[in-house]
Amino acid sequence: MAKPRGDISDMVVTTGVMADLFGFTQRHITRMVNEGVLERQAPGRYSLLTNIKRYLEFVRTGHVSAEAEEAEAKYLEEKALHEAAKRKMAELKLAKQRNQLHAASDIELLLTGMLVTFRNRILGIPQKVAPKVIGVKNLAEISDTIASELLEALIELSEYDPAMFAGGDIVEDEDDPAVQGDPESGSPAS
Template sequence: MNAKSEMDDAVVVSTVVIAKMFNMTPRRVRQLVEEGVVDRIGHGRFNLIDTVSKYITFLKLNTESLTEGDITESLDYEKWLHEKAKREKAEIELAHIKKEMHSSGEVEEVMNNMMMNFRQRMLAIPSVCAPFLVNRTEPKYIETILEQNVNEALNELSEYDPSMFVDDVEDIVEVEDIADG
């Protein structure tokens, strides 16, 4: 951006406006200019954003006994934190696109379906096993039939299939396209 367009975007205010904003007299604003705390862009004219920023820095230096280097370090740290958060967000989005990570909604839906199927399977065991157990009194045979049906129901829970988390075939194609391109 060139200097002219920066000036076009700047909000220019008078000494009186700055004085009212900072709850001081216009004379005190002129003193701040003389002390180098704030800068004018012309006679009685101030860039609002620049002036407020510099006055806040001035107040921080005076009230917290900080040096200008401390503030710069603090700003650098904040920028680093921001960049780190952006990177982490991008990594999460990429993992989601590659289907290496799933949203909580997707996991909830798949797990609810699995649990409902398991519940139905468990509740069906008595009616499935009853015909085999009619008139049977041998405990070992009854145990074997029940154990076989419970194990079949439990096997459904152990069968992880990543395709359960894909909404449709188009999602798979998109991931392959991204990986290729």
């Protein structure tokens, strides 16, 4: 039989011992830690004296200590921030899936391609127009030919196709409620 100890101030016990001592399950002990009633030193390790005092104070007053309430408030604040970040990520994912949001690298690649094509088109105009205006003496006809080629190049630049931005890298997460539903109507699936 174990010899009784006189001083328990430095005694550290496991979750199971705490549960046996208070007559609770181990899960209830964990819940009491999360609520700020009990204090855990390390995973599965509790200071016996500190937690007896904390539990007795809780039973006597019916509420947790001020620092435990502050810790609970901080936890709830952090949890709210985390949930807000998860919601924002889901909204961004949905916007990308609906083709309303595009990666900067995709935009850069598309615009670079469009501008290179436009540049080459503009630089090619002299070679294309020169044979058409050779021997033409009428200034208005030369001007019309040049303007027509420039207008054709500008029309080509203005032809925006949203499909150019659509990517095939979106993977739908069926478990994520933020991305379920009809992407066209914006209504959730029923």
